[in-house]
Amino acid sequence: xxxxxxxxxxxxxxxxxxxxxxxxxxxxxxxxxxxxxxxxxxxxxxxxxxxxxxxxxxxxxxxxxxxxxxxxxxxxxxxxxxxxxxxxxxxxxxxxxxxxxxxxxxxxxxxxxxxxxxxxxxxxxxxxxxxxxxxxxxxxxxxxxxxxxxxxxxxxxxxxxxxxxxxxxxxxxxxxxxxxxxxxxxxxxxxxxxxxxxxxxxxxxxxxxxxxxxxxxxxxxxxxxxxxxxxxxxxxxxxxxxxxxxxxxxxxxxxxxxxxxxx
Amino acid sequence: xxxxxxxxxxxxxxxxxxxxxxxxxxxxxxxxxxxxxxxxxxxxxxxxxxxxxxxxxxxxxxxxxxxxxxxxxxxxxxxxxxxxxxxxxxxxxxxxxxxxxxxxxxxxxxxxxxxxxxxxxxxxxxxxxxxxxxxxxxxxxxxxxxxxxxxxxxxxxxxxxxxxxxxxxxxxxxxxxxxxxxxxxxxxxxxxxxxxxxxxxxxxxxxxxxxxxxxxxxxxxxxxxxxxxxxxxxxxxxxxxxxxxxxxxxxxxxxxxxxxxxxxxxxxxxxxxxxx
Numbered sequence: 001x002x003x004x005x006x007x008x009x010x011x012x013x014x015x016x017x018x019x020x021x022x023x024x025x026x027x028x029x030x031x032x033x034x035x036x037x038x039x040x041x042x043x044x045x046x047x048x049x050x051x052x053x054x055x056x057x058x059x060x061x062x063x064x065x066x067x068x069x070x071x072x073x074x075x076x077x078x079x080x081x082x083x084x085x086x087x088x089x090x091x092x093x094x095x096x097x098x099x100x101x102x103x104x105x106x107x108x109x110x111x112x113x114x115x116x117x118x119x120x121x122x123x124x125x126x127x128x129x130x131x132x133x134x135x136x137x138x139x140x141x142x143x144x145x146x147x148x149x150x151x152x153x154x155x156x157x158x159x160x161x162x163x164x165x166x167x168x169x170x171x172x173x174x175x176x177x178x179x180x181x182x183x184x185x186x187x188x189x190x191x192x193x194x195x196x197x198x199x200x201x202x203x204x205x206x207x208x209x210x211x212x213x214x215x216x217x218x219x220x221x222x223x224x225x226x227x228x229x230x231x232x233x234x235x236x237x238x239x240x241x242x243x244x245x246x247x248x249x250x251x252x253x254x255x256x257x258x259x260x261x262x263x
Numbered sequence: 264x265x266x267x268x269x270x271x272x273x274x275x276x277x278x279x280x281x282x283x284x285x286x287x288x289x290x291x292x293x294x295x296x297x298x299x300x301x302x303x304x305x306x307x308x309x310x311x312x313x314x315x316x317x318x319x320x321x322x323x324x325x326x327x328x329x330x331x332x333x334x335x336x337x338x339x340x341x342x343x344x345x346x347x348x349x350x351x352x353x354x355x356x357x358x359x360x361x362x363x364x365x366x367x368x369x370x371x372x373x374x375x376x377x378x379x380x381x382x383x384x385x386x387x388x389x390x391x392x393x394x395x396x397x398x399x400x401x402x403x404x405x406x407x408x409x410x411x412x413x414x415x416x417x418x419x420x421x422x423x424x425x426x427x428x429x430x431x432x433x434x435x436x437x438x439x440x441x442x443x444x445x446x447x448x449x450x451x452x453x454x455x456x457x458x459x460x461x462x463x464x465x466x467x468x469x470x471x472x473x474x475x476x477x478x479x480x481x482x483x484x485x486x487x488x489x490x491x492x493x494x495x496x497x498x499x500x501x502x503x504x505x506x507x508x509x510x511x512x513x514x515x516x517x518x519x520x521x522x523x524x525x526x527x528x529x530x531x532x533x534x535x536x537x538x539x
Contacts, residue, residue, distance in 0.1 A: 039447035040418075170305040170474065172531035175517035179527050197447065204519035204528070227522040242448040243521060245481030246455050 035202035038212035088144035301483035362421030373409030419450035
């Protein structure tokens with residue numbers, strides 16, 4: 001579904017230039033759930049934005065569904081791939097009702113049977129028809145994220161790009177949204193690309209993952225390998241252990257290691 | 264038993280809003296000794312309101328009442344604003360979530376820390392003291408960091424600067440409100456290690472407010488679980504896994520865990536009775 005080859009993204013010019021994504025290649029098969037994990041600034045969201053067409057300044061090759069993509073996309077592309085953002089408070093238009101938000105993609109793509117589509121997609125994300133004419137401020141964080149997912153689903157895409165879809169939510173709400181995403185994937189066979197800093201979320205949702213740092217993919221492994229601690233990179237180990245919780249002994253070791261690395 | 268640093272009995276925080284009164288914290292009682300006490304809950308459970316009420320930093324539309332709020336020899340419940348000026352920062356320190364918003368953006372971090380020093384120190388002496396505390400929070404190159412502005416610091420470094428600043432007056436109690444939530448996991452562990460060290464070495468009391476159950480279970484000594492303004496459960500951090508209250512059990516079950524492949528996460532079914 002996704003093939004990325006030698007993707008490079010640079011920000012800034014001259015002395016201030018920095019390479020956010022440094023020669024990254026990976027592939028995601030159709031129907032697979034693939035995770036991109038790393039800490040802030042590692043370039044994971046930048047990759048997602050390149051795939052989504054939100055960042056048009058990149059070099060390399062990106063193919064989605066076998067078709068090579070140009071930085072600028074055609075309208076048809078957005079029927080193929082949709083994105084869900086991290087912050088459901090920022091990603092919905094505050095002056096649009098749920099209906100307004102969901103009508104937008106329908107109008108842009110000139111789809112028919114708008115009412116039917118909206119009702120169906122709201123049901124799919126677990127919101128009743130009563131939510132159709134509410135404004136974002138009348139919804140909780142979890143409900144907003146459901147609307148954002150509905151907005152992505154309404155075009156019936158084949159690929160869903162998820163940028164930290166639950167990190168702004170409480171744990172109990174996170175569980176609901178993750179379950180919803182699992183349901184959607186089961187019923188539609190969508191391909192997921194999930195960007196997250198949270199290894200436990202990625203290991204719950206994905207089949208395979210890539211660990212990123214400093215704009216590069218350090219290693220690619222299956223979730224089964226991760227769980228069995230069959231990782232090669234010290235950095236993956238660090239992330240893994242940190243996500244298990246606080247451990248004084250390990251942390252003291254890590255602090256030393258980080259200091260030596262000059263971090 | 265040793266006398267705890269802080270004793271709170273029947274604390275209530277109520278906010279006036281245009282429509283109704285919101286009871287953010289309801290009749291909670293707890294103590295904090297020279298230990299790491301975690302306060303966990305979801306957003307809106309009243310955990311931050313509790314932390315602020317202790318320092319009397321509740322916003323103007325909030326009403327705080329308590330049967331008893333004793334910090335060492337001082338009666339916080341009846342303390343005047345004048346009394347509180349001698350407590351805030353000096354005897355009870357507070358660390359907030361995001362160093363970006365709690366540091367002055369146009370002042371070098373070293374000078375900000377120096378503001379916390381007792382007055383009357385010479386310039387050179389003050390600088391020496393600041394460099395010392397920067398070293399205490401494991402900043403490797405304190406001379407360089409002294410002259411940085413907050414925007415030149417990384418998140419982890421900013422939070423260490425905050426901790427350093429809080430430590431200068433040598434407080435007895437530290438209230439940390441989500442101190443590591445804005446940080447990356449590996450940096451988070453570093454900051455926690457520093458806090459851990461300070462608590463055990465200086466004999467501080469730490470109130471650690473967090474939404475992260477897993478973190479609190481592994482970092483703190485004791486945990487209070489809050490729901491809808493109440494403490495629904497109190498237990499040793501090491502025994503959190505065997506929590507009794509259905510809310511705590513529900514929260515724990517809804518967490519995805521590495522190595523536990525479940526098709527579905529269990530979701531929390533809220534019982535209105537928990538709030539009463």
